[in-house]
Amino acid sequence: MKRLIKRIVGIGSDENFMHIIENVEVLVSKVLSIFMVLVILVAIGDLGIFIVKEVFTVPYGKINTTLFKVFGLFLNILIALEILENITAYLKRHVFQVELVIVTSLIAVARKIIILDLEKVNGVDIIGLGVAVLALSISYLIIRSSNYGNRN
Numbered sequence: 001m002k003r004l005i006k007r008i009v010g011i012g013s014d015e016n017f018m019h020i021i022e023n024v025e026v027l028v029s030k031v032l033s034i035f036m037v038l039v040i041l042v043a044i045g046d047l048g049i050f051i052v053k054e055v056f057t058v059p060y061g062k063i064n065t066t067l068f069k070v071f072g073l074f075l076n077i078l079i080a081l082e083i084l085e086n087i088t089a090y091l092k093r094h095v096f097q098v099e100l101v102i103v104t105s106l107i108a109v110a111r112k113i114i115i116l117d118l119e120k121v122n123g124v125d126i127i128g129l130g131v132a133v134l135a136l137s138i139s140y141l142i143i144r145s146s147n148y149g150n151r152n
Helices: 002-011 014-057 063-093 098-114 123-151
Strands: none
């Protein structure tokens, strides 16, 4: 009976509780990575269907306007791959890599800029995107230089 009481009390200890939380984090990360792989596969299929449809149905000369959509779809897949890399890096090291998060954010902002319709956007939005790119670039430089400083 004393052993049972010790086990029950032991589950409530900080060390055992943190171990349970870490196991839950790993399980959630694995499920997220599986879902992200499915999202990537669906996005690749969507891109393939879009390209085939546009190449064979669009009149000559209109493909230039759809190139921005194609680039946007490509960048969506790259963003999904970066997110998958973030998840797998977490599974390997149990630490979020800030550099990967910033790079993913830069890709997302670049995607927004590439597919931006300048006729429908006002100047404040463009300034906001510029500020976002500048802030993310500075953040990336700071993180990258601090990582290299720690390695030497």
